Amino acid sequence: MKSRLFRWTGIPCRKANNQEAGYETRQVIDVDITTVVTEWRAEVLEDSQGKRYVAPFPDSGDTISN
Numbered sequence: 001m002k003s004r005l006f007r008w009t010g011i012p013c014r015k016a017n018n019q020e021a022g023y024e025t026r027q028v029i030d031v032d033i034t035t036v037v038t039e040w041r042a043e044v045l046e047d048s049q050g051k052r053y054v055a056p057f058p059d060s061g062d063t064i065s066n
Contacts, residue, residue, distance in 0.1 A: 042055040 040057050042057055044055075045053045047053070
């Protein structure tokens with residue numbers, strides 16, 4: 001949770017004989033929904049007769065680091 005402090009600045013009541021009496025708090029919930037798209041590319045090799053060999057894709061949910 002982030003905490004932010006807001007103070008009165010440039011407000012006439014700050015210059016009067018007023019004293020600080022504490023703080024009021026409010027909470028705001030920000031929901032961050034993201035979608036991550038990963039594109040997999042499989043290497044394709046071709047021999048001299050034109051037969052193609054395609055590398056297998058990983059199973060869904062697998063991750064491979066670079």
